[in-house]
Amino acid sequence: MSEKKLMKGNEALAEGAVRAGCRFFAGYPITPQNEVPEYMSWRLPEVGGAFIQAESEVAAINMIYGAAATGTRCLTSSSSPGVSLKQEGISYCAGSDIPLLIANVVRGGPGLGNIAGSQGDYWQATRGGGHGDYRVFVMAPYSVSEMANFPHKCYETAFKYRLPSMILADGILGQMMEPVEFIHPEIDPKSLEEPEWAIGVNKGRAKHIINSLDLREGMLEKMILERAKRYRELEGAEVLYEEKLLNDAEIALVAYGTSARVATAAVKAAREKGIKAGLFRPITLWPYPKARLAELASRIKKFLAVEMNLGQMVDDVRLAVNGRAEVYLYSRPGGSVITAEEVTAAIENIVKNGAREYAALK
Amino acid sequence: MQLLNKNPESLTDKLMHYCPGCGHGIIHRVIAEVMDELKIRNRTICVVPVGCAVFADKYFNCDAIQGPHGRGPAQATGIKRVKPDAIVFSYQGDGDLASIGMAEIVHAAIRSENITVIFVNNAIYGMTGGQMAPTTLIGQKATTCPAGRTAKQAGYPIKMCELLATIEGAAYLERTTVHTAPNVLKTKAAIKKAFQNQLDCKGFSMVEVLSMCPTNWGTPLDNPSEATRYINDAMMKVFPVGVHKDAKQQ
Numbered sequence: 001m002s003e004k005k006l007m008k009g010n011e012a013l014a015e016g017a018v019r020a021g022c023r024f025f026a027g028y029p030i031t032p033q034n035e036v037p038e039y040m041s042w043r044l045p046e047v048g049g050a051f052i053q054a055e056s057e058v059a060a061i062n063m064i065y066g067a068a069a070t071g072t073r074c075l076t077s078s079s080s081p082g083v084s085l086k087q088e089g090i091s092y093c094a095g096s097d098i099p100l101l102i103a104n105v106v107r108g109g110p111g112l113g114n115i116a117g118s119q120g121d122y123w124q125a126t127r128g129g130g131h132g133d134y135r136v137f138v139m140a141p142y143s144v145s146e147m148a149n150f151p152h153k154c155y156e157t158a159f160k161y162r163l164p165s166m167i168l169a170d171g172i173l174g175q176m177m178e179p180v181e182f183i184h185p186e187i188d189p190k191s192l193e194e195p196e197w198a199i200g201v202n203k204g205r206a207k208h209i210i211n212s213l214d215l216r217e218g219m220l221e222k223m224i225l226e227r228a229k230r231y232r233e234l235e236g237a238e239v240l241y242e243e244k245l246l247n248d249a250e251i252a253l254v255a256y257g258t259s260a261r262v263a264t265a266a267v268k269a270a271r272e273k274g275i276k277a278g279l280f281r282p283i284t285l286w287p288y289p290k291a292r293l294a295e296l297a298s299r300i301k302k303f304l305a306v307e308m309n310l311g312q313m314v315d316d317v318r319l320a321v322n323g324r325a326e327v328y329l330y331s332r333p334g335g336s337v338i339t340a341e342e343v344t345a346a347i348e349n350i351v352k353n354g355a356r357e358y359a360a361l362k
Numbered sequence: 363m364q365l366l367n368k369n370p371e372s373l374t375d376k377l378m379h380y381c382p383g384c385g386h387g388i389i390h391r392v393i394a395e396v397m398d399e400l401k402i403r404n405r406t407i408c409v410v411p412v413g414c415a416v417f418a419d420k421y422f423n424c425d426a427i428q429g430p431h432g433r434g435p436a437q438a439t440g441i442k443r444v445k446p447d448a449i450v451f452s453y454q455g456d457g458d459l460a461s462i463g464m465a466e467i468v469h470a471a472i473r474s475e476n477i478t479v480i481f482v483n484n485a486i487y488g489m490t491g492g493q494m495a496p497t498t499l500i501g502q503k504a505t506t507c508p509a510g511r512t513a514k515q516a517g518y519p520i521k522m523c524e525l526l527a528t529i530e531g532a533a534y535l536e537r538t539t540v541h542t543a544p545n546v547l548k549t550k551a552a553i554k555k556a557f558q559n560q561l562d563c564k565g566f567s568m569v570e571v572l573s574m575c576p577t578n579w580g581t582p583l584d585n586p587s588e589a590t591r592y593i594n595d596a597m598m599k600v601f602p603v604g605v606h607k608d609a610k611q612q
Contacts, residue, residue, distance in 0.1 A: 023444065024440065024443060024444050026439075026440065050443040050444060052439065052440075052443065052473075054436070054469075055465055055466070055468075055469035055472075056465055058433065058436075058465075058466075059433070059436040059439075059465065059466055059469065060436075062429055062430060062433035062436035062437050062440070062466070063436045063437070063439050063440035063443075064440055065427075065429055065433075065436075065437055065440065066409070066427060066429070066436065066437030066438060066439065066440030066441040067440035067441060067443060067444045068440075069427050069437075069441065070441060070444055070445050070448075072444040072445075074440070074444075088430050089429075089430060089433070092429055092430050096427075096428075199407050199425035199426070199427055199441070200405075200407070200425065200445050200448055201404070201405040201445060201447050201448050202404050202405070202425070203404065204404060207423060207424055207425050207426070208425045208426075209419045209420075209425070209426050209427075209428075210426070210427040210428065211410075211419060211426075211427070211428045212428070213416065213428060
């Protein structure tokens, strides 16, 4: 169980999904996530699962839509432009309450952008991305170990509340190598009970229909409100975050994923300079840990969002803090990596110089 | 007393929404009879399209899944790969299969996916109110080509059986029609074979069924048989019926 392996982030994610019971993968090649389909192409047949290199991102999401409708734990992975193409399917899966896992190893955008790690898809991941009112359970790993262990939580949550789940990583996390420990017991899907809604071979039960359509007056509203009830339960029970050095903090950095690694170093550097900085790391991006941030805002009066984009998650910080503290942003878009020195300088500027606005865009 | 006929068990008794003279009801009935005869109802999954047959999940008495426009063959692929004992069929219209879903159907055939596809070709978009389909005939009027389709402006009607016949993975392709009783029986035989092929793991099978759409063809209400005549006089000339590929016979 506790053996440690040196793994690449993308491979750790793939192996973590298999250990969490994934038995079907469909995907389309795109950099920087190609190790996921490559790994699955030999790993899934080993455990009696199925792998398909789909003809398109659109086909891939619909293949796992069909397979997941049978109650099978499924995965598709891609990177930003590919995830845009999957949005139609994600909306349908949300609309027909299908639990599945989508991994987005985010690259620079918009358009074809570049292949560097980025956090430009935060809004797409947490605001829906596709059409209609729906939510996706989104987890943001910040280490290769978390890449490996988050599929477990995604499947558990997706099946419990019946919604799509997503791992929002980035090209850096996908490509880097770190020691990995798989902390969850391996799941044999045969030991899992078939969901009561699944389609498949049956021995005379009433037929099951997987559908997102209801044209009857008021019935779609009823369907969505029933789903919203599950969303509220999920929001109450499944929020995850990590706090570092916040007890005496005068300024709290808020960052997820790769940015949180940089922010950790910046917090340490700021402390060495005598500034009481701390880190708040959201682990679930939806649901966002807004209640805890609101609590913190009663005693911490400065928050600095650190992101690899034009400033997206900072909106959620502002909404959570709701005017009770000052909210600043340090960010760089386009797949450029923020350095700890830049963030430390931003902290110093805010704390010492009382900067009212800080958005350093190169 | 002798029971001469009854509704197939594989059809529900839900009243269908199809227009008078439409071919979908006939095709549903024929599929349901085949499911009964092959005794596969409890393990059949119908993949429902976007289009006139979007409510087919209510009519077939088996498990069903409805998804995005044209993506049925991808969904069917996913289901079949994880549940190989299930009998999976994708029911699609011409816009769904031959326009927005062209990539999915072609690649399902390329992979020789062991699924059955029922392709209903009525040369028009029915559910949205009569727009031009990829199979609309040259000269045929539609709401988006009110003067009739011209090759210059919109190209030519696509012949799916002929197109897919070039693909090595396609096991069985037949075009039939439901405009006369003998042809309904031929359609049933073709559909039965397409399902039997799946039971025998022969790979991708598709039956293209030419079907009437009196509502959107502008067929006079007092003479609905004109729609069946249109199939005979116009559609069958462009879309010849018959077996276009049968890998077993090669």
